[in-house]
Amino acid sequence: MRAVRDLLVAVGEDPDREGLRGTPERLARAYAEMFSGLGQDPARHVETVFDADHQEMVLVRDIPMYSVCEHHLLPFHGVAHVAYIPDRDGRVTGLSKVARLVDGYARRPQVQERLTSQVADALVERLGCQGVLVVVEAEHLCMSMRGVRKPGSSTVTSAVRGSMRSAATRSEAMSLILGGRH
């Protein structure tokens, strides 16, 4: 909290004025929430498995995602799409666990590329998926409100693993991701 006070002084503010008095404590609470993915293992969520006897694609689309870029500590936010092909026994994880996995890695100082790969690797390593495609689309506030100032630009990253690398499977996943969009 001392650090937030110092930051306010550094930008030319009076940390003792009425509106700012509670700010160090508020920001500490907000950071604890925004960075709650640190010190936990988000991949543990996908260890909750069900026998679904389903060896074909599962896609959880348009998962809202809020993260913080590690270069500027400014938010980047958008959506994640996670498609996977279960293991050979047809075991799947809970749908909410896929969203929890994304949240766990997003709530850390991040770069979008690493976030995308971490989600894909967790599904291969912990759920034993035969194939995975993760696509993240996000706007970075460090590119919108400052610096190059390009609001509305979005960055799309993808990570492909295993059998999702085959052209046909990947294009099925992409058309499901894009389905329903205009």
Ligand SMILES: Nc1nc2c(ncn2[C@@H]2O[C@H](COP(=O)(O)OP(=O)(O)OP(=O)(O)O)[C@@H](O)[C@H]2O)c(=O)[nH]1
């Ligand atoms: N690849 C990647 N770059 C990112 C991400 N988040 C922020 N960046 C970039 O990180 C770079 C940091 O560049 P620097 O030159 O060190 O910092 P800067 O002077 O603030 O750069 P500008 O943003 O261009 O003003 C910038 O180009 C950002 O756009 C991310 O998730 N992935």
Ligand SMILES: [Zn+2]
């Ligand atoms: Zn940034």
